[in-house]
Amino acid sequence: MNQQGILVVVSGFSGAGKGTLMKELLRRYDNYALSVSATTRQPREGEIGGKDYFFVTREQFQQMIEEKRLVEYAQYVNHYYGTPRAYVEQRMKEGKDVILEIEVQGALKVKKRFPDALLIFVTPPDAQELRRRLVGRGTETIEVINARLRRAAEEASGMEAYDYLLINDEIDTCVEQMHQLIQLQHNKTGYHLEFLSRMREELCHLDDR
Amino acid sequence: MNQQGILVVVSGFSGAGKGTLMKELLRRYDNYALSVSATTRQPREGEIGGKDYFFVTREQFQQMIEEKRLVEYAQYVNHYYGTPRAYVEQRMKEGKDVILEIEVQGALKVKKRFPDALLIFVTPPDAQELRRRLVGRGTETIEVINARLRRAAEEASGMEAYDYLLINDEIDTCVEQMHQLIQLQHNKTGYHLEFLSRMREELCHLDDR
Numbered sequence: 485m486n487q488q489g490i491l492v493v494v495s496g497f498s499g500a501g502k503g504t505l506m507k508e509l510l511r512r513y514d515n516y517a518l519s520v521s522a523t524t525r526q527p528r529e530g531e532i533g534g535k536d537y538f539f540v541t542r543e544q545f546q547q548m549i550e551e552k553r554l555v556e557y558a559q560y561v562n563h564y565y566g567t568p569r570a571y572v573e574q575r576m577k578e579g580k581d582v583i584l585e586i587e588v589q590g591a592l593k594v595k596k597r598f599p600d601a602l603l604i605f606v607t608p609p610d611a612q613e614l615r616r617r618l619v620g621r622g623t624e625t626i627e628v629i630n631a632r633l634r635r636a637a638e639e640a641s642g643m644e645a646y647d648y649l650l651i652n653d654e655i656d657t658c659v660e661q662m663h664q665l666i667q668l669q670h671n672k673t674g675y676h677l678e679f680l681s682r683m684r685e686e687l688c689h690l691d692d693r
Numbered sequence: 694m695n696q697q698g699i700l701v702v703v704s705g706f707s708g709a710g711k712g713t714l715m716k717e718l719l720r721r722y723d724n725y726a727l728s729v730s731a732t733t734r735q736p737r738e739g740e741i742g743g744k745d746y747f748f749v750t751r752e753q754f755q756q757m758i759e760e761k762r763l764v765e766y767a768q769y770v771n772h773y774y775g776t777p778r779a780y781v782e783q784r785m786k787e788g789k790d791v792i793l794e795i796e797v798q799g800a801l802k803v804k805k806r807f808p809d810a811l812l813i814f815v816t817p818p819d820a821q822e823l824r825r826r827l828v829g830r831g832t833e834t835i836e837v838i839n840a841r842l843r844r845a846a847e848e849a850s851g852m853e854a855y856d857y858l859l860i861n862d863e864i865d866t867c868v869e870q871m872h873q874l875i876q877l878q879h880n881k882t883g884y885h886l887e888f889l890s891r892m893r894e895e896l897c898h899l900d901d902r
Contacts, residue, residue, distance in 0.1 A: 605882070611895030637896040643889050648880045664873050665880070671857045671870070673814070680852050686820030687846040 489515075489576040490675070491598050492583045492666055493591045496606030497636045499617040501652045505606060506585060508659045516666075517580035519572055522548065525563040538568060556586065556593035567594075581666055588642035595645065602669050604662065605646040609653050698724070698785040699884070700807050701875055702793045702800045705815030706845045708826040710861045714815060715794060717868045725875075726789035728781055731757065734772040747777060765795065765802035776803075790875055797851035804854065811878050813871065814855040818862050 496502040510516050522538040524545050533539045540548070545564045548554050557566030567584055575582045584594060594601050608614045618624075618632050643649070648665060652658040673680070705711040719725050731747040733754050742748045749757070754773045757763050766775030776793055784791045793803060803810050817823045827833075827841050852858070857874060861867040882889070 607892065611892050611898075614896070633896060637893060640889065640893040640896055643892075644882055644886065646882050648877070649882050649885050649888075650880060661877065661880070665877050668857070668870065668874050668877060671859060671874070673853055673855050673858050676858050677853065679858075680849065683816065683820050683852075684846060684849040687823070687842060687849055689820075 487579050488675075489517075489578070489580040489582055490666070490669055491572065491576065491594070491601040492581055492669075493594050493601055493603045494583055494585050494606065494662075495588055495591050495604070495639070495642075495646070496652075497608065497614055497639060498632055499614050499636070500606045500608050501617075501655060501658075502585065502606050504655060505652060505658055505662065506583065508655065509583075509662060512659065513663060515579070515581055517575040517578075517582050519567055519575075519582055519584045521565050522554070522557075522568050523563060523565045525565075538571075555584075555597060556590040558587065558590055588639050588645075592642065592645055600672070600674055602648070602666065603646040604648050604650055604665065605643050606650050606652050606658070607643075609651055696788050697884075698726075698787070698789040698791055699875070699878055700781065700785065700791055700793070700803070700810040701878075702795060702803050702810055702812045703815065703871075704795060704797055704800050704813070704848070704855070705861075706817065706823055706848060707841055708823050708845070709815045709817050710826075710864060710867075711794065711815050713864055714861060714867055714871065715792065717864065718792075718871055721868065722872060724788070724790055726784040726787075726791050728776055728784075728791055728793045730774050730795075731763070731766075731777050732772060732774045734774075747780075764793075764806060765799040767796065767799055797848050797854075801851065801854055809881070809883055811857070811875065812855040813857050813859055813874065814852050815859050815861050815867070816852075818860055 494502065494506065506518065510518065520534065520536070520538055522540050522545060524540060524542050527533065527537070527539050531537065542564070545566065548566065548568065549557060553569055554566040555569050555572060557564060559565075567586065567590070572582050572584070586594070591603055595603060608617060614636060615633065618629050650658055650661055650665070703711065703715065715727065719727065729743065729745070729747055731749050731754060733749060733751050736742065736746070736748050740746065751773070754775065757775065757777065758766060762778055763775040764778050764781060766773060776795065776799070781791050781793070795803070800812055804812055817826060823845060824842065827838055859867055859870055859874070
């Protein structure tokens with residue numbers, strides 16, 4: 485009906501399988517674009533500027549903040565991460581549904597600036613399962629795992645602000661649910677005010693014959 | 694995830710194919726229940742009390758209003774029509790998604806009392822098509838058709854208050870869209886506050902080990 489893409493924020497616990505979910509969604513459907521974050525940290529091996537991140541200096545990042553060119557930003561371990569507004573708006577104009585994979589705090593800022601944004605929180609079926617997934621990797625120390633669990637508890641405190649909860653029990657089902665959820669969002673009345681007023685005008689006009 | 698059904702209001706222009714849509718939805722899926730209205734008008738041939746309508750006297754209806762036993766009600770051509778609250782709540786408790794097929798004014802009242810209700814407006818692709826469908830039946834006088842178009846223009850003035858717009862271009866697609874839309878609504882965060890607080894508690898508990 486409308487051609488403009490919509491803005492989708494996806495958050496979720498580390499261990500909820502969000503990464504696989506996003507990868508699978510983008511592989512199956514071509515109407516999505518992942519937002520590219522700006523960061524002040526150094527590129528890691530294999531990372532490509534403009535694809536994985538926009539790599540910028542501290543000064544450039546500060547300027548982006550001042551010129552309000554970021555939808556949201558945050559600082560982690562001495563580095564800045566943010567979502568450039570121009571990139572997001574450009575892809576939306578091209579008709580892409582733009583997905584922001586960000587943290588709870590950033591998500592709330594996005595919702596303030598883009599009230600029409602769709603906020604999705606991905607969670608495993610229960611906390612025990614989340615713990616199993618975090619521990620199950622077998623690669624981290626108990627300290628790292630405990631830090632993650634604390635982090636998860638923190639993240640859980642923002643879940644109520646999200647529009648929808650997706651339980652990632654089975655990846656295939658969850659990908660399809662997310663796709664349907666985003667696509668149906670295009671039917672929100674708020675996106676069709678022009679259609680509605682045209683409809684009304686045409687009806688009045690017909691009645692005038 | 695949750696077992697309780699949700700409340701769905703479906704409205705739409707006469708001529709939007711809403712009747713066929715509802716019939717098809719209920720034929721294909723068994724998780725829906727159509728709300729049964731109370732009315733003061735006489736039963737027509739073939740109509741069954743408790744299935745098509747709850748047929749009541751004017752006095753009974755007045756009493757239902759006074760005792761706040763109606764979710765919404767309205768008067769048309771000297772007869773009262775209303776939605777009994779008990780029936781709706783009972784079916785929801787049984788896990789059925791309850792569909793109210795009512796007018797715009799009633800829909801707005803439902804939304805006030807049940808803010809979680811899902812309001813869907815069904816419309817043909819455009820006003821010309823709506824007119825074609827209204828005229829196309831070939832059974833009504835031009836006066837009746839014009840009255841309908843006026844009515845449609847009135848109805849159109851309330852469309853913005855609905856959550857979603859469904860365009861009934863092709864019945865099969867529209868039925869499936871409606872089904873998906875209602876089912877995904879079960880994932881709304883607001884329906885899972887208990888799950889969320891349990892998750893949070895379990896996470897804190899795990900962290901305390």
